[in-house]
Amino acid sequence: xxxxxxxxxxxxxxxxxxxxxxxxxxxxxxxxxxxxxxxxxxxxxxxxxxxxxxxxxxxxxxxxxxxxxxxxxxxxxxxxxxxxxxxxxxxxxxxxxxxxxxxxxxxxxxxxxxxxxxxxxxxxxxxxxxxxxxxxxxxxxxxxxxxxxxxxxxxxxxxxxxxxxxxxxxxxxxxxxxxxxxxxxxxxxxxxxxxxxxxxxxxxxxxxxxxxxxxxxxxxxxxxxxxxxxxxxxxxxxxxxxxxxxxxxxxxxxxxxxxxxxxxxxxxxxxxxxxxxxxxxxxxxxxxxxxxxxxxxxxxxxxxxxxxxxxxxxxxxxxxxxxxxxxxxxxxxxxxxxxxxxxxxxxxxxxxxxxxxxxxxxxxxxxxxxxxxxxxxxxxxxxxxxxxxxxxxxxxxxxxxxxxxxxxxxxxxxxxxxxxxxxxxxxxxxxxxxxxxxxxxxxxxxxxxxxxxxxxxxxxxxxxxxxxxxxxxxxxxxxxxxxxxxxxxx
Numbered sequence: 161x162x163x164x165x166x167x168x169x170x171x172x173x174x175x176x177x178x179x180x181x182x183x184x185x186x187x188x189x190x191x192x193x194x195x196x197x198x199x200x201x202x203x204x205x206x207x208x209x210x211x212x213x214x215x216x217x218x219x220x221x222x223x224x225x226x227x228x229x230x231x232x233x234x235x236x237x238x239x240x241x242x243x244x245x246x247x248x249x250x251x252x253x254x255x256x257x258x259x260x261x262x263x264x265x266x267x268x269x270x271x272x273x274x275x276x277x278x279x280x281x282x283x284x285x286x287x288x289x290x291x292x293x294x295x296x297x298x299x300x301x302x303x304x305x306x307x308x309x310x311x312x313x314x315x316x317x318x319x320x321x322x323x324x325x326x327x328x329x330x331x332x333x334x335x336x337x338x339x340x341x342x343x344x345x346x347x348x349x350x351x352x353x354x355x356x357x358x359x360x361x362x363x364x365x366x367x368x369x370x371x372x373x374x375x376x377x378x379x380x381x382x383x384x385x386x387x388x389x390x391x392x393x394x395x396x397x398x399x400x401x402x403x404x405x406x407x408x409x410x411x412x413x414x415x416x417x418x419x420x421x422x423x424x425x426x427x428x429x430x431x432x433x434x435x436x437x438x439x440x441x442x443x444x445x446x447x448x449x450x451x452x453x454x455x456x457x458x459x460x461x462x463x464x465x466x467x468x469x470x471x472x473x474x475x476x477x478x479x480x481x482x483x484x485x486x487x488x489x490x491x492x493x494x495x496x497x498x499x500x501x502x503x504x505x506x507x508x509x510x511x512x513x514x515x516x517x518x519x520x521x522x523x524x525x526x527x528x529x530x531x532x533x534x535x536x537x538x539x540x541x542x543x544x545x546x547x548x549x550x551x552x553x554x555x556x557x558x559x560x561x562x563x564x565x566x567x568x569x570x571x572x573x574x575x576x577x578x579x580x581x582x583x584x585x586x587x588x589x590x591x592x593x594x595x596x597x598x599x600x601x602x603x604x605x606x607x608x609x610x611x612x613x614x615x616x617x618x619x620x621x622x623x624x625x626x627x628x629x630x631x632x633x634x635x636x637x638x639x640x641x642x643x644x645x646x647x648x649x650x
Contacts, residue, residue, distance in 0.1 A: 163224050163474040164404035164437065165333035168430060172337055174216060175352040178368040184208045184349070186523055187364045187373035189356045190380035191215075192222040193332065193508065194501045196340045196350075197516035198379060203346035205524045210371060211340075211348065212364065214355035214380075218336035220639070221381055221508060224476030226402060226426055226437050228414045229263050230327035231256035232281040232306075233507045235291055235418055236484065237298035240533075243483065246301070248533035252485065253302035259513035260327055267330070272338035275429050276330040284312055284321040285418040292322045292418065299324075313411055314425065315464035321415070329414055329426055332509065357643045359385055362497065375523045378491060378500045379515070382479055382628060382640040388492035389536075392609065392641065395479045395503050397628025401453040401618065402439035404472040408465040410434040423460070430471055436461075445477060445639075446625025451617030475619055477628060477639055478506045487536035488515045489522070499523070500536055566591070571599045579615035579622065579633070588612070589649055590622050592633040602635045607644035622646065 186202055188195045191213030202209045213219075231253060240249035267276045285292050292308060299306035299322075307323045344350055357365050364371040378384070383391040400421070411427035421442030428435045438461050441453055454473045461468055481487065481503035488511070491498035499522065501515035514534070521528050566584055574580050574593045581604055582591045590604040590613050602622070604613050611626035621638060622631040630639035635646030 162472060163333075163402070163476075164428060164430060164435065164472040165218075165223050165225075165227070165331055167404075167472050168331065169333050169337065172216065175350050178212065178351040178354045178366055178371070180369040181372070182210070182349075182369065183372045184210050185373065186210075186375040186377060187212065187371045188377045188379055189364065189384070190220075190378070191217040191336075191340070191350060191352065192220050192379065192381065193218070193336050193512035194515050195377075195379040196336050196343060197512055198377060198501075198519055199343040199348040199350070200339055200346070201516045201520035202523065203343055203348050205520065207520075207524060209348050211343075211350040212354045212356050212366060212371065213350065213352045214637070216352050217340045217350065218333045221476055221478065222336050223333045224402075224474055225332045225509060226414075226424065226439055227330050227332045227428070227509070228281065228327070228426060229260055229276075229330055229509050230281040230324060230414065231260055231304060231510060232283060232322075232324040232327060232416075233505075234283055234416060234420070235295045237302055237304070238291075238294045239484065241298050241301065244485075244533055249298075250302045251529065251533050253299070253304050255514045255517075256507075256510040257304060259510035262513050262517075263328065263330070263335075263509075266339065267335070270339065270342050272335055272342075274331045274334035274338060276328060276335075278326060278328050279427075280413045281324045281327040282309070282312060282321040282413055282415045283418050284314065284318045284415055286316075286318050287419065289320045292320055296322050312415065313413060314415060323413075327414065329428070331428075355637070355643065356380070356384065359498070374497060376498045377519055377523075378498070378502070380640055381477070381502065383491070383500055383502055384641050384643050385491075386609075386641075388494045389500070391487070391500070391502065392627050394487075395481055397445040397639075398478050398480055398506075399441075399443050399445050399448060399475050399616075400439055400478065400506070401441050401457060401475045402437055402473070403454060403457045403461065403470060404428065404430065405436045405438065405461055405465065405468040406430065406433065406471050407468040408434075408436040408461070411436055435471060436465075436468070444625060445628035445630065446614040446616075446623040448616045448618060448623075449614050453618050477630070478508070479503045479628075480505055483538075485533055486511050486515070488518050488534035489532065489536050491536065493537060566599070566601060574599070578617065579620070581613075581615070590615070590646070592620075594633070600633045600635075601649040602631070603647040603649060606642060607646065608642040613646075
């Protein structure tokens with residue numbers, strides 16, 4: 161099943177691929193919320209730009225989001241105050257609060273039909289109130305309206321909740337598509353089915369042509385260039401799982417558990433009726449080898465809402481930084497005209513707006529806060545080394561290329577409809593045997609940095625546990641950082 165947003169909006173008329181070589185002021189890699197918002201902001205300033213999207217606008221994490229438009233990002237503000245100090249913590253708080261208002265403004269100004277609805281956002285606790293009280297105090301110190309409450313609309317008792325009033329929710333795919341159309345009307349060029357395979361100096365490379373630009377922006381969820389920047393050492397990727405339900409009582413607010421990866425709730429509209437989105441889990445990409453997350457979520461939902469009906473189920477991928485703050489700004493000291501927006505830590509809706517504003521201003525030569533909490537150059541070696549240490553055992557120098565066939569007795573023993581890692585003559589292969597019995601045989605090594613792939617039975621995908629690249633059963637790229645498909649063996 162697709163996300164509720166894709167079920168609601170259906171397929172959009174596809175935009176053209178890049179056809180040949182072109183020049184522009186700013187080349188934006190990625191057509192999610194960040195890329196589309198940035199294109200809009202650049203055209204407001206009269207700066208020529210193009211967006212290069214590997215699939216379709218909003219087809220990645222944007223279309224898999226739960227669509228919460230809020231500065232309430234779990235229990236983050238007490239942590240930011242402690243680790244970054246008041247000035248930088250306030251920058252994060254105020255930027256995200258302003259982003260909520262900017263979405264409201266753009267929806268009204270551009271007449272975008274995306275079910276934008278004001279609501280309160282809550283973080284709730286079933287493990288005492290101490291952490292919520294600390295977060296409430298921190299939020300207030302940073303200028304945010306935060307109110308402790310003992311009453312919620314959740315279907316189970318809680319110790320309490322921290323409420324951020326006057327936040328919002330919307331259909332993120334409808335918004336992204338609507339703003340993309342407006343950006344095109346303003347002169348932005350948006351190309352779909354155009355995967356970027358590399359960047360050489362200021363030339364963006366694709367199979368369809370090249371784009372020579374004065375500025376290059378990596379708004380593609382996970383940076384595809386390893387060096388410089390070294391983002392593959394500084395981030396991990398996590399997957400969360402969601403279902404949408406019909407038949408549950410209406411829920412006006414948006415709720416998230418104070419415990420990371422626990423249940424998240426928000427109301428929505430589907431086919432002119434109330435719906436409920438229930439999300440949970442926080443699994444490192446490539447580690448969901450047991451599967452069953454959708455079944456577990458539906459089982460939980462039916463305990464609370466026995467008459468509910470499943471509308472949609474989907475998963476989404478999020479980049480995590482070591483300090484839980486995104487990287488927004490210059491890609492590296494060596495590439496002053498490259499920019500990056502990544503590591504949104506599951507809060508990409510408002511941080512996408514922050515990224516678009518900050519990077520547009522930098523490209524336009526406007527004054528920005530250089531010593532920003534978002535500065536990508538705030539490299540912290542020790543937290544980053546934790547990720548590196550976990551990956552080192554899986555990384556190899558190269559990929560096997562020889563053609564071959566696996567013995568029929570080996571293939572016939574594999575379960576249908578499942579992926580398996582099969583060893584043959586000292587090499588391991590990723591094999592999916594479909595329901596008809598046909599085997600789809602691929603290299604088991606991710607072409608990004610050679611890590612061993614794992615099978616995700618919930619989404620029927622091959623995933624890299626090191627850096628989060630994802631592939632279909634036929635080896636097509638589903639998620640970056642890889643820019644190469646899996647090598648097909650048969």
